[in-house]
């Protein structure tokens with residue numbers, strides 16, 4: 001079977017079978033995960049199934065860039081290894097989809113061909129040592145040469161550092177004045193070309209995701225003119241479209257990971273006898289497991305929603321509310337699920353060779369990269385409060401009832417949300433509010449999934465779990481707190497002086 005013929009369920013089944021074979025029979029993923037990287041024979045066997053064909057258009061020999069297929073592959077991979085899933089996530093959302101949508105037609109065939117036939121990989125370079133969250137102020141620059149562009153700068157923390165065959169590199173135009181333009185442009189870099197080598201200055205000792213190399217890169221390359229991505233309007237809007245689509249694919253990586261945490265936790269709690277019964281018979285354990293199960297339900301609903309709205313034919317530049325909600329909420333749920341599994345597993349969970357133990361460190365940076373969650377939550381709150389002010393509707397419940405992304409779910413919070421939003425909200429309260437809104441938007445997806453026939457008992461449990469979490473967050477939002485750090489706190493604060 002070539003990657004493009006056959007149904008997706010056949011394709012997925014064969015991919016899952018390969019993962020089972022390489023990670024559980026030929027090799028042991030728990031042992032492989034102790035080392036950095038992945039033996040090339042293992043990677044090569046996985047890539048022989050051409051999993052990335054899901055993100056390549058049909059006319060270029062791929063399976064057609066359908067979101068549900070991309071998420072299906074990400075989920076299958078993350079059930080076994082979050083690192084492997086992120087490796088695919090980087091290739092799909094940060095390279096192949098942007099190429100499909102924005103690259104010059106003349107360069108696409110060769111790139112896609114190398115992904116389909118030569119197991120090539122690609123990543124995205126945005127972050128610089130001095131500009132992470134503040135990416136718009138990046139210093140990597142480009143200027144036109146006779147027949148193309150010269151791109152120069154320093155980037156760091158790129159997933160697949162030293163490994164990717166291709167990069168997309170973000171940079172700003174060097175103006176005649178010597179200053180840098182405000183827009184951001186992206187250039188393809190083919191590291192197999194003489195003038196397009198990226199120099200890896202240092203490899204980082206990333207604390208998790210051992211399979212993926214990260215590091216510090218010097219960019220000093222010359223590329224042909226048609227290696228510049230072609231935005232529909234501005235480069236910044238193109239970047240937002242790319243990043244929002246990527247954020248909407250996080251649920252694919254979350255899906256398999258959360259399901260694995262749930263499956264492992266249930267099996268463990270069934271079998272582990274403490275005192276007179278198994279862990280499953282304890283009320284607190286039931287509470288913890290129900291939280292992972294609620295995460296499973298939310299993540300499933302996000303995948304369904306993302307499949308509907310995040311294809312490359314949609315422009316997502318203006319869809320920050322949904323993209324930020326999906327990314328921030330699902331990554332919080334991934335981290336929480338790993339923590340619960342480790343806690344329930346007791347001491348044995350605290351090992352890198354334990355899927356929960358490494359799950360904590362593997363899922364942790366998902367809350368940091370592609371927009372730190374605090375930043376995304378405050379953006380969510382800003383988007384909503386801006387609309388409220390524009391509509392002169394300051395009562396949260398009244399607004400959310402009429403706002404499409406929250407209208408269905410807000411009916412579960414009639415008492416809690418009946419308050420007015422003030423004109424000035426501190427940043428810490430914006431983050432609380434964004435967390436609340438992100439969860440209401442996510443619950444809306446769950447209700448949408450229920451309408452399509454998803455299990456009602458899972459949905460009912462999920463509603464109760466989200467209600468509890470939102471109640472806690474509302475408590476935090478209303479609590480008057482403006483505590484500031486005391487920087488010279490060591491003066492007169494050593495406990496030894498007071499004994």
Ligand SMILES: Cc1cc2nc3c(=O)[nH]c(=O)nc-3n(C[C@H](O)[C@H](O)[C@H](O)COP(=O)(O)OP(=O)(O)OC[C@H]3O[C@@H](n4cnc5c(N)ncnc54)[C@H](O)[C@@H]3O)c2cc1C
Pocket residue numbers: 090123124125126127129130131132133134156157158159206209365368369370371372374375378
């Ligand atoms: C595992 C991993 C993989 C990555 N992969 C890539 C990649 O493939 N390509 C790439 O280009 N980059 C990648 N990055 C870089 C990543 O996108 C940046 O680390 C991220 O954007 C944060 O930038 P920074 O590290 O400079 O932190 P800073 O910008 O210094 O922010 C530090 C912290 O300050 C707080 N903060 C900052 N701004 C705000 C705000 N507005 N509101 C509230 N709090 C705020 C947050 O807590 C934030 O985490 C990766 C990073 C990691 C850890």
